[in-house]
Amino acid sequence: MKLASLRNGRPDGQLAVLSSDSSRYVSATRIAPTLQAALDDWDAHKPALANLAAQLDAGAIAGQSFDPELALAPLPRAYQWIDGAGYLSHLERVRTLKGSKDKELQSTRPLLYQGGSDSLSAPTDPIRVTDPDLAIDFEAEVAVIIGRVPMGATREQASAAIRLVTICNDVSLRRLVVDDLQNGFGFFHAKPSTSFAPIVATPESLDTAWRDDRLHLPLRVEVNGTLYGQPNAGTDMHFDFADLIVEAARTRNLGCGTIIGGGTISNQHDESLPIKADGIGFACIAEARTVEKLKYGRARTPFLKPGDAVRIRAVDALGRSVFGDIDQKVALV
């Protein structure tokens, strides 16, 4: 089952059910007005939503043509957005850039940060910045939306709480990362609104692409139409989503509708940009620049500037965009 939150002039949008091929939608507001409302009573609402989806797929309901421009982020404002660091090679590649302390990489417990969740960007919204010179970067990630998880949860409880899967762009202002981390209070100014794909899917609807608490699909990233990377999100994910949820729930309950990011997808390889058509590449600019510094003595790939376009999508074996595209341009406010 696939769901989306459509623009209706209200902060949370309105809930819609999509056809399996994402081509059509029907409003689901008679079941639950918003995605958060559906999640709050998931066991009660999920069968009704699944029934609506089945009717749409069978043609019993015609529905309307789905255009990603109609969509807000699935949760345009959420009660929690936690980003984990599931891929160790991302940490290895960007650690020096981030001004972090020179200490051993944590490979036994995942790093997490508490992100802002009050204004999550629609897939086609601009990336708005106040200054063109902040070293604007994207980070292509998988994200899950969970039900309530109790403090001290087990891996089994964590895994069972995963309700929906999607992808996101954790926009980063690299020039502000060092200041944020040197302050000692963690990311703040360096992490403006994260953007989300238009569609969320239940794990079971992803079939074998969702297994071992990981999404086994490549995320294809293009900047101004040029391929940057297509790392597979299921490869080299050292900490899976159950690990990330368990770690997040160590000292607190996690509320229903919490979004957990898996961290910037990063596969181990020694390529640099430009990559070949079958290359792996990168899911953020910072990693490409680190590799270039090591290889050529200096970074060649520029950060984003106003007017630049970033497109991110998860592609299945037939090349279809599973959650719809994140397709954004950078804009000065």
Added chain:
Amino acid sequence: MKLASLRNGRPDGQLAVLSSDSSRYVSATRIAPTLQAALDDWDAHKPALANLAAQLDAGAIAGQSFDPELALAPLPRAYQWIDGAGYLSHLERVRTLKGSKDKELQSTRPLLYQGGSDSLSAPTDPIRVTDPDLAIDFEAEVAVIIGRVPMGATREQASAAIRLVTICNDVSLRRLVVDDLQNGFGFFHAKPSTSFAPIVATPESLDTAWRDDRLHLPLRVEVNGTLYGQPNAGTDMHFDFADLIVEAARTRNLGCGTIIGGGTISNQHDESLPIKADGIGFACIAEARTVEKLKYGRARTPFLKPGDAVRIRAVDALGRSVFGDIDQKVALV
């Protein structure tokens, strides 16, 4: 005008209006079902809520007796909780404990951290911990709830966006602070659910106690019935709430219903515990311990343990608890 969110078995509770003396309440759900819903259309709903409050004060509506046990946190789950560091003497006293880098105190721009806002504790809920040995501390703070603030907002815009004022207990697990900050990703495990007083008040209803974007009232803190401190929240607040909001909005919009904390209240003095009846004392244990280390060579005051009770309230000139009491016991889950 005073408002509260009352328990009704739902995650957001139901909106109630209180009498000016906080003794009685009436349901406000015919105006807005929840406090967030009221904030989302504040300009439309505020006059109707104020009218209901006036009827309650005039006796035109009898209302029901208000018991803080009825109350959830004003926003039991919020889209954003940002805690600032308005009081430099708090930073000075606890900086070494927190494992932060030995660098100059930031007195030109306030520090902020992004807190978890998915599960904010009711004023009489237990402080739940999984381990008695985590150096459990309280932090008494003033907090404001704001309307939407645009990226790059001015002090005037920030000040005008302050909708409601209350107090909170930013519970801290000191033993985990060092790990969190050494990781470089900021507070996470060290900051479980923050607790809030039962009542929020509009700035104008606080009369002269709210001025210069600060709350000019002492917060009285007791542990197991013994006075720990009664620092005045309007004294030594180097960064006021307008400063904190401006800083929070540097690179992002702030959504409607964002809660901003002013940081642990801290007045400059050289007292140590126990304080006299007219002493100032402390709004967290960590500060008392730092002063003791300097004075006696070792910390004497223990952190909280299961069974300990913490009571925090803002008191007016007549000794009344303006926002109702935060009154919690520590409990092992």
